[in-house]
Amino acid sequence: MHSNRAHCSPFLQKSVMPFTRTLSPLLPKYLLSGKIVISRCLEPGVLNDRHADSKLRPKEGDGLEVIWGRRLSSTWASHWQCEEIALESEENEDGPEFSVGGGRTTAALLCACKRLQADIGLFIVRSVTLYVTDLEILQHLSDLYSGSQNWISPYSVLFTEIQLLRSLDITLRLPFLLLRALGIKGVMQGTSVSRAAEMHTRESEREWVSAWMRVWSSLAPRLPELRRLNIWLDHDDSKSWTVLNERAILSPIITSISPTTSDSLQDVTLSLPKTHPRYEHPERHYLPSGPPPPPYVTIERLLRRMLHYEETRPGTFEVVYKPDFPAPLDLIDFSTECRPDLDPIRIAEEIERTERVAWGMGEDPQWEIMGLQNGWMGRDSERYPPMVLGVSRRFECYGTIWRDLGEPRQNNNAHF
Known part of the structure; x- marks a missing residue:
């Protein structure tokens, strides 16, 4: 397959360019009958949009709540549309969209x-x-040269040349129990993979902990020309991201994939949920007050989803509203509806700053934030006392089955 050639002819480059333009946002991969299949990728949406969850709700059709819940729960995160395309392709008797004979121009070439x-x-x-x-796909990539892979797509040639890949984007929404297991004492430093795995009782946890700790060190030598790595990471539960030990979770990535292991590497971006000031700690999280990540690593903090699809009682699943941090972002829409001259970005910044300061002082931020809103509205705080934020407005705006948590969470038993 000519894997030793660095480039092809200028004529071929010019001829192929129109097709690569349509191909460049391609390739989330999934497993079908034990084989790797490639499906078309749509440009993912912005994960930092406070309205992103509600935008996933289908506008019409049967089973709206179930479809919405599936999208909210998708392990493909912002690639949920790509997952739906993959599922449709799997159900199609002609096979995956980009399988041999699929009729697509690039595949035909x-x-x-x-x-x-x-x-x-x-x-x-x-x-x-x-x-x-x-x-699991990352494991397949890290074992690429074992000769055991079964390719059923014309794009299989791309993976025989995977060592030339320059840009890799990974989106993982993993089980909460797995990430919690990775954060146990001793996993980050000074404990072998086998010993760390023994500390877990569930066989599935032991397997995935071992896989996580091995896959990054195995993947690094497979990608010697990698220049850009972007990883979006979250868990599948409504619990705050902050109860996890993100330093322990990220340690295998940061130590395995670096300019030392990949000479061409220029940037590693880790997209993580915002940390809650009530639970964050510099020993477990990358905070301004703690040791920074290596210079080649950029950590960006994003809003975590506020809607979750959960079993609220046996056999009944509902979309529930459980914001993390900052919580009362619905005040932005409420305030700007009343005062169109207000800047929503400035309001969001003030809400986050006020809530962070209040939690840092051990106080409930509800009074302070309501004081902000009264100031924006020009109202007297004594006449407009604080309310349970975000309850009535969300029922009115979205009109669906929601279970509101009411008062702020009082549980201090964080799982670290």
Whole structure:
């Protein structure tokens, strides 16, 4: 497959360019019958949008609540539309959209002949961003040269040239129990993989802990030309991200994939949920008050989803509203509806800053935030006492089955 060639002819580059433009936001991969299949990737939405959860709700059709819940629970996160395409392709009797004979132009080119397939594949793999949405897929990539892979797509040539990949984007919404297990004492430093695995009682946890700790060190030597790595990480539960030990979770990534292991690496971006000031600690989280990450690592904090699809009673699943931090962001819409001249970005910044300061002082931030709102509205705080934030407005705006938590959480038993 000509894996030793660095580039193809300028003529071929010019000829293939129109097709790579449509291919560059491609390739979240999934497993079908034990084989890797490639599906089309839509440009993912912005995960830092406070309205992102409600935008996932279908506008019409049967089973709206179930579809909405599936999208909210998708392990593909912002790639939920890609997952739906993959599921539709799987149900199609003709097979996955990009399987051989699928009728797509680029796929047809890759099927034309082995020489053209190799040249096009070589050019594409150096041009695209590869999106991965599954830990098991990462394991397959790290074991790429074992010879055990079964490829059923014309794009299989891309993975014979995977060592030339320059841009990798990983989106993982993993089980909460797995990430909590990774954060136990001793996993981050000074404990072997086998010993760490023994500290867990569930076999599935032991397997996934071992997989997480091994996959990054195995993946690094497979990607010697990697320049950009972006990882979006969260868990699948309504609990705050902050109860986890993110330093322990991220340690295998940061220590395994670096300019030392990949000479071409320029930037590693880790997209993580915002930390809650009530539970955060510099020993467990990357905070301004604690040791910083390595210089090549950028950590960006994003809003965590506020809606979750949960079993509220046996056999009944509902969309529930459980904001993390900052919590009362619905005040932004309420305030700007009353005062269109207010800047929503400035309001969001003030809410987050006020809530963080209050929690840092051990106080309930509800009074302070309501005081902010009264100031925006020009109202007297004594006449407008604080209310349970976000309850009535959300029922009125969205009109669906919601269970509101009411008072702020009082449970101090964080799982670290």
